[in-house]
Amino acid sequence: MTDEADTATTHWAVLIGIDYYPKDRCLKGSVRDAETVKQYLEAGPIPVDIVILTATTPSDPSSSCPIEKPDLWPTHENVIKSLKRVIAEAKQGDFVYIHYSGHGTRRSESAADTHENSGNLAFVLFEDNEHGSSYLRGQVLANCLHKMVAQGLLVTLVLDCCYSGSVLRGSGQRGVDVRAVDYNPVIDAASPHDLDTSSSDSNDTLRNSQMLDQWLVNPDGYTILSACGPHEKAWELEIEGGERRGALTYFLIEALSGLRKSGVELTHQSLYQHLRTRFHASWPQQTPMRYGNKNFSFFGKLAIISDTAFVSVYRDGNDRLCLSAGEAHGVYKGDEYAVYPFDSSEAVTDQTNEEPVIVRVDTVRCLTSDLVEIEATPAAKQVKTGWKAKALTWFSPRKICVRFMASISSQIQCEETAKQQRFLHLSTENETTEPCIFNVTLNEHREYEILDGSHERVIGLPTIPIDMPGALSAVMGVLQHLASFKYFEGIENRAPSSSFEALFSVLPLCEMGKSGSFDVKHGEEWGFTVQNFSNKALYMAIFNFTPSWQIINLVSDSGGGDFLVVPPKEEGNGKMEIPLQMEVPEFLRSRDQTQCEDIVKVFLTSKPTSFPSMVLPEMPLHAEGLCGRVRGGGDQLLNFLSELTARFRSRRNALHEEWVSRNFIIRTIAE
Numbered sequence: 001m002t003d004e005a006d007t008a009t010t011h012w013a014v015l016i017g018i019d020y021y022p023k024d025r026c027l028k029g030s031v032r033d034a035e036t037v038k039q040y041l042e043a044g045p046i047p048v049d050i051v052i053l054t055a056t057t058p059s060d061p062s063s064s065c066p067i068e069k070p071d072l073w074p075t076h077e078n079v080i081k082s083l084k085r086v087i088a089e090a091k092q093g094d095f096v097y098i099h100y101s102g103h104g105t106r107r108s109e110s111a112a113d114t115h116e117n118s119g120n121l122a123f124v125l126f127e128d129n130e131h132g133s134s135y136l137r138g139q140v141l142a143n144c145l146h147k148m149v150a151q152g153l154l155v156t157l158v159l160d161c162c163y164s165g166s167v168l169r170g171s172g173q174r175g176v177d178v179r180a181v182d183y184n185p186v187i188d189a190a191s192p193h194d195l196d197t198s199s200s201d202s203n204d205t206l207r208n209s210q211m212l213d214q215w216l217v218n219p220d221g222y223t224i225l226s227a228c229g230p231h232e233k234a235w236e237l238e239i240e241g242g243e244r245r246g247a248l249t250y251f252l253i254e255a256l257s258g259l260r261k262s263g264v265e266l267t268h269q270s271l272y273q274h275l276r277t278r279f280h281a282s283w284p285q286q287t288p289m290r291y292g293n294k295n296f297s298f299f300g301k302l303a304i305i306s307d308t309a310f311v312s313v314y315r316d317g318n319d320r321l322c323l324s325a326g327e328a329h330g331v332y333k334g335d336e337y338a339v340y341p342f343d344s345s346e347a348v349t350d351q352t353n354e355e356p357v358i359v360r361v362d363t364v365r366c367l368t369s370d371l372v373e374i375e376a377t378p379a380a381k382q383v384k385t386g387w388k389a390k391a392l393t394w395f396s397p398r399k400i401c402v403r404f405m406a407s408i409s410s411q412i413q414c415e416e417t418a419k420q421q422r423f424l425h426l427s428t429e430n431e432t433t434e435p436c437i438f439n440v441t442l443n444e445h446r447e448y449e450i451l452d453g454s455h456e457r458v459i460g461l462p463t464i465p466i467d468m469p470g471a472l473s474a475v476m477g478v479l480q481h482l483a484s485f486k487y488f489e490g491i492e493n494r495a496p497s498s499s500f501e502a503l504f505s506v507l508p509l510c511e512m513g514k515s516g517s518f519d520v521k522h523g524e525e526w527g528f529t530v531q532n533f534s535n536k537a538l539y540m541a542i543f544n545f546t547p548s549w550q551i552i553n554l555v556s557d558s559g560g561g562d563f564l565v566v567p568p569k570e571e572g573n574g575k576m577e578i579p580l581q582m583e584v585p586e587f588l589r590s591r592d593q594t595q596c597e598d599i600v601k602v603f604l605t606s607k608p609t610s611f612p613s614m615v616l617p618e619m620p621l622h623a624e625g626l627c628g629r630v631r632g633g634g635d636q637l638l639n640f641l642s643e644l645t646a647r648f649r650s651r652r653n654a655l656h657e658e659w660v661s662r663n664f665i666i667r668t669i670a671e
Contacts, residue, residue, distance in 0.1 A: 011048040011095045011298070013041055016074045017153050018102035018125065020055040020066045022132030029236045029244030031056050033101035033160060036245075036253050041097070044260070048097075051082045065128060068539040068653045074102070074126050076134045076192045077228040079416045083144045092152030097298045104161035104234070105135070122188070123161065131187045149221030156298040159226045160246035162234045223293050225252070225272060227538065228286040229565045229608070235285060247286055250276045256299055257663040271297070272561070274607065276326065277386055286604070290561040311612065313339055314385040321383055323361065323369040328603065328659045329611060330423070330491060331369050335361040339371075357383055358392070366493075366657035367609045398490070399425035400483035405437040408448070423487035424480055438482060440475065442466065448475050450482070459593065460548050464623045474626045481549060481616060484600040488614050489545050489599060492661050500658040503534040504566070506602060508664060509577070519596065520582045522670035526577040530566055530604070532574030539608050542578065545599040547585055549619040552610070554580070554600075584670040587621060595669045606658040 017034025031054045041048045053074035055066035086096055103124035122135040148155050150438055225235035227248035236244045255274055272290040279286055312324040325331050338356035363370040371389075406429045427436065438458070439451040447463035448471065461482075464474050509527045513519050520526045532538050541563045542554040555564050567574050584596050597627045603611070620626055 009040075009047065009049045009090075009094070011097070012085065012086045012090050013038075013048050013050045013097040013099070014079075015050065015052040015099045015100065016079060016098075016125075016362060017052070017054045018074050019059040020126060021103065021124065022064055024103070024124075024133065026057050027102065027236060027244070028057075030054075030101035030160075033246045033249040034099060034242065036097050036249065037139050040256060049130055051085075053078050053082065064132075066126065070128070073128070074259075076125050076127065076136060078550070079125060079136060080140070080144075080192075086153075087144065087147045090148070090151075090153050094153050096148055096153050096155045097158075097300045098155065099158045099249075101160040101249060104159070106162075123159075133187055134192065135188050136168050138305075144506055145222055154223065154293075154296050154298070155222040157222060157224045158248065158252065159224065160234065161227060162246040162608050169475070181189050221293065223296070224289075224291040225275070225287045226291075227425050229289050232286055232537070235283075237283070247279070247283055248275070248288055251275055251283075259299075271299070272611070273312060274386060277314055280314060280324075280386075280608075287565075289565075294556070310388040310390055311337075313383060313387045313389050315383075321359065321371040321373075323371055323389060324367075324609070325613075326365045326367045326369050327372075328367055328491065328493070328605070328609070328661070329613065330487060331361055331364050334393075336374070337361070337371065337526070338392055339383055339387050339389045341387055343394050347622060356390075359383075359389070364491075366659045367605060367607060368657065380628040398487070399423055400438075400486045401425045401427065401436040402438045402440065402479055402483070403427050403429060405439060405441040408440065408442050412469050412623060424483040426479075437486060438479070440479070450478065459591075459617060460587070460621070462620055462623045463627065464626070467557060468623055474623065477626060478619070479526055481619060484613075485545065485549050485551060488543075488551060489601065489663070491601075492663075493659055496660045497658050500606065503532065504538060504604060505529075505531045505533070506604070506662050507531075507621055509579075513667075517665035517667045520666055520668050522582070522584050522668055525579045526582050527577060527579035528600075528602070529575060529577045530602075530663065531576075532566045533569055534574075535568045535570065537568055539605045540564045540576075541603040541609070543601045543603075543604075543611070543614060544580075545601060546618075547596040547598065549616070551614055551616040553615050563605075563608060566604070582668040584668050589670060594671075595667060598666045598668065600664045600666060602662045604662075604663070606656060606662050 015034040015037055017031040019029070019031045021027070034054055038050055038052050041050060048550075054068055055074050056068060058065065058067050071078065083098075090096060100123055105122050105124055118572060121138040121139070122445055125134050125136050126132070127134040145155055145157070185212055225248065225608060227246065235247050237247050237250060238244055239250065252271075252275065255271065255278070272288065272294070275288045279288055311329075314322055314324065316322055319420070323331065323337065337359050340356050358374050359371040360374050361369050362372045377658055400423055402424060404426065435453055439452055439455060441449055443449045443463065446465070446466045448466065450458050450461050450465050452458050461478065464471050464478075468474070475569055507529050509529065510518060518526055530540060544550075544552045544554050546552065553562065555561060564576070580600065582598065584594065588596055603609075
């Protein structure tokens with residue numbers, strides 16, 4: 001451990017691993033998890049102040065204590081003491097890593113008292129008492145996280161335990177075990193409820209439970225990686241040599257070790273996307289979840305932010321090369337992709353020495369697609385799960401039509417330019433085409449101006465001076481942005497499965513107006529409910545198409561991951577309520593515009609899926625803000641990070657892919 005007086009310390013770690021539960025089922029890999037993480041951190045280039053608390057099962061069956069010394073036991077007192085020490089000694093801007101491997105439990109709804117707003121998650125610690133364990137409640141951990149975030153610490157929390165309502169005991173498969181125990185109200189009542197780390201404004205900082213568990217705090221200051229989604233089990237795996245390891249810790253450290261060797265920089269979002277791909281290919285029983293800030297990392301420098309959206313590639317059980325995107329993402333048969341190794345630079349588009357493998361979409365399913373190499377090459381056989389793909393050409397028959405008026409059509413080579421644009425069809429005024437959504441003209445100030453189908457200026461778009469350097473390139477960037485916006489707005493499953501539709505309902509909380517939209521006053525809430533009638537979880541992504549031509553992932557923006565998990569019917573009737581506060585943006589109100597329209601688009605899918613290309617930044621109001629802002633749209637670059645194997649693939653149970661979408665038009669009115 002680093003000297004406590006060392007003022008140069010910038011990285012702190014509290015590692016907890018518990019194998020020994022005297023009154024319950026012992027685990028075999030949690031202590032090894034914590035020790036492996038400690039070894040990884042100690043081998044890194046940055047000194048880390050590490051506290052490790054472990055409980056190893058004694059070899060003597062008559063013993064009631066772990067083999068470690070008492071001051072290193074993962075008791076409630078020792079855990080809180082270690083967290084408080086970080087709060088007391090860490091400085092603004094320091095990084096904090098907290099890792100928990102052990103049993104998790106959830107109290108039943110009836111057991112959750114009304115005094116707390118923390119949800120019912122608890123971590124099962126070792127305790128040298130009559131029960132052999134105690135519970136670290138979510139509220140207690142939340143208050144510690146709140147203290148850390150409030151003083152400017154950047155917190156990473158990794159939970160390799162059951163993080164769901166599925167707390168069944170026992171082993172369901174040979175070589176694996178569940179990291180969860182049944183809730184015991186007697187242990188809960190006897191557990192210390194150390195709430196003196198809370199603050200007077202904690203109610204304002206805890207997240208709304210309708211989007212996340214309420215014990216989560218300000219998402220700007222933390223990231224949480226959990227081993228599984230709500231209503232799933234977290235497992236221990238038996239790996240080569242008979243070792244037991246937590247699935248999340250095993251895949252995480254394997255990925256990080258590979259990254260350290262290659263020198264690749266990453267963000268938490270990149271790491272999370274890799275982990276999801278790894279679990280999908282090798283251990284689909286679990287869906288790891290990410291919450292909080294995706295743009296910083298305890299494990300290395302920030303990755304370069306790119307406007308190019310990458311999609312993960314994996315090999316299925318038949319060694320078929322697949323893309324983690326399908327019909328719901330706008331993929332079409334014949335689309336071509338360049339595939340790069342996991343350790344390629346974040347800025348792959350600028351590389352001159354990187355030779356990608358060029359592949360073509362052969363079969364499109366709802367949420368995934370099959371890829372084939374265009375030319376059979378040895379390099380194509382080297383593509384493995386975890387590589388990343390960048391779209392090169394798009395063959396979707398649905399394009400957004402844009403017409404260049406006669407005043408500027410001679411300056412645009414429409415045919416050649418259109419080949420480079422996704423979702424965009426360009427024409428000139430002299431062509432006889434279908435009505436165009438947008439028109440580009442040159443106004444009296446010698447500025448490029450974008451008009452709507454009625455030849456009225458589109459509010460919220462900049463005018464671009466003709467003599468501005470790169471003016472035509474800026475125009476094409478804006479048009480590509482608009483085309484992507486309208487394309488994704490119009491995505492729908494035109495032939496949804498009736499059996500899938502019967503599994504859920506999505507209903508607004510208020511009645512629709514005569515205009516087909518929902519009228520809401522500025523600053524008030526609009527919302528909807530989704531109810532799952534099935535006995536399996538469903539997955540929901542929510543996007544807001546805003547008046548500033550921005551597409552926001554509302555789940556991620558509120559501190560969640562890429563999607564929400566809609567619980568099965570036995571969990572609270574499978575019902576979730578999603579409230580959204582609606583506003584007329586300031587840029588409209590400053591122009592005396594008193595109302596606006598937002599479109600809230602909801603995707604429901606039968607399996608976890610991300611929509612990285614669907615996120616678009618806000619459109620700048622002035623031409624000066626266009627540089628680098630709208631050239632491709634797309635989410636934070638997804639750097640899929642490690643060469644993978646498929647040790648556990650034989651247990652894979654392929655899921656049938658289903659999806660639907662719903663659009664809600666909300667008109668917000670400022671008085």
